[in-house]
Amino acid sequence: MSSAAATSGHAARFEPPRVSEGPLSTPNSERKPTLISLFSGAGGLDLGLERAGFHTVSATDVDANCMKTLQKVQESKVPVRGQEGRFHLAGAKLLHAPAEELKPADLRPDGTTSRWRPDVLAGGPPCQPFSSAGRQRGIEDPRGKLFLEFVSLAEQLKPRLILFENVRGLVTAKDPSGEPGGVLRLIRSSFEEIGYATRFKLLNAADFGAAQRRVRLFMIAARDRSLPEFPEPTHGRLVGDTLIDEVKPWVTLGEFLSGQPAPAPEEIVYPTGSLVQELQELVPGTGVKSVGIVEANRPSGHWGYRQDRFLADLSLPARTIRAATTPDWIRLEDGTLRRLTWRECAALQGFPRGWEFQGTVASKFRQIGNAVQADVAEKIGMMLMQSIGSNRKVTPKSAPWPSEFHKWMAYTAMEHQTNGERRAAARKQREMAG
Known part of the structure; x- marks a missing residue:
């Protein structure tokens, strides 16, 4: 998802190279189910959905560096893993524009009429208003209302399925009346009012093979077909020497790093000064504590770990990759202390090395941290593909909240x-x- 707030200005289109692949240039039997991507950011959601078999018709974001990244990916012809001859974002329209300035005609394939429908409309409006890492202004923040633009475009485009992603803080975000969960109820009712049934769930990227404990909220919505289920976990945390379910063990950060190329010297950040001693005294999986805020039920203070002073536990998946230039520190076998590099963070998010992020190092970290984890997106995409493939028309009903939401x-x-x-x-x- 993009970290940038909406800004004024006219939509600018990055013209893609002409390619033979596309939703209109191939016989019906060979066409891939179509995807329109909103709030695309650096393309993590698109990456996963294209691996699942979708073809991106258009992708859009307000952040210029994100769009430059997508343009570079398109120009570089990054291959789709496991799909010979296919390249990410091939033939897609790349639109640099605020969501409120987009029109359905901008997003449809050139030459199509208003009757054309995408198979999936996907996106994650900016999450900062609801994130625990931000000020949590929620719906009061102008960015918190961008989901209404998402709903408006969905109403006009009438996609067969919708995939919506956001931070888990959205589950308990308060509406203007102060009711926890009110924002999520508003989102659900907004989609129901335009004819879509919804299903919500929190998914942890580590449960689907990523070496990162990243929990995010997802919504699947359907209009005229059965409401797809979410994928079942393929991995789980070891409790002692056993797994609770019959799944593979989580992929640890240590295992992940052992399979990565050695980082370039210029990309490595080492601690200096007093920070060296602070980090040496830490047990992996802990950090330097922040100043505690005294609360009624926490007389000793409500504290946490400082985000720039946390030592990763290599025996577990990484903590959530953030949109900041201060990723977690790691201690190597020889005792060397260094930060995770931006390339390692990108790989933890599921991006291949050919995905060339544009902009400053700070911008690269921001794009990476704001992205949807691609392995999770791919697994969800497979469930959406099953629904599209069935082509069975029904009138779906919204699923109840998961019990933990209440x-x-x-x-x-x-x-x-x-x-x-x-x-x-x-x-x-x-x-x-x-």
Whole structure:
């Protein structure tokens, strides 16, 4: 997803090279199910869905560096893994524009009419308003309302299926009345009002073979076919020496790094000064604690780990890759301390090495951290492909919330009642401090 807020200006189109592959240039029997990608960012969601067999018709984002990355991928003809002769984003229209300025005609294949429908409309509106790493202004933040642009385009394009992704904080995000879970209810009702049934679930990338513990919220919506299920986990955490389910063990960060090329010297960041001693004293999987905020039910302080001073545990998948230039530190077998590089973070997100990110190092980290993890996207894409392939018309019904959603919403309401005033005061003080 893009980290940038919407800005004014006219849509700028990156003209792709002419290629023979596309939704209109091949016989019906050879066409790939079509995908329109909104809030595409650096293309993690598109990457996974194309691996599952979808063809991207158009991809759009407001962030210029993200669009330059997608343009470079298209020009470089990055092959689709396991699909000979196919290249990522081949023939796709790449549109640099704010979501509110897009029209359905911009997104459809050239030469088609308003009756043309994509098989899937996918995207993840900016997550910062709901993320625990941000100020959590939610729907009050202008970026928090961009899902309405997503809904509006869905209503006009009438895709057969919709895939929506966001941070897990959206599960308990408050609506303007202050009700935890209110934003998620608003999102569900908005899609239902335009004729779509919905299904929501939190998925952890580590459960699908990624060497990263990244939990994100996904929504699948269907209009005139059965509502697809989410994929079942293929991997799980070892408890002692056993697995709870009959799945493969999680892929650890240590295993992942052992299969990566040696990083270029200029991309490595080593600790300096007093930080060296701080990191040497840490146990893997811990970090330097932040200053605790005293709360009614936490008299000793509500603390966490400082994001720039955390030592990764190589025996587990990596923590969530963030959109920051301060990824976790690692301690190698010889005792060397260094940060994960941006290329390693990109690989943890499922990007192949041929995916050439454009912009400054800070921009590359931001694009990578804001992306959808590609392995999860691919597994979901396979479930969507099954639904598209069945071509069975039914009137679907929305699935109930997962049971844990109710529990988290209730807990958040309790926490707000206990600590809401103190947190609001602390937030106001931070905002005044700049």
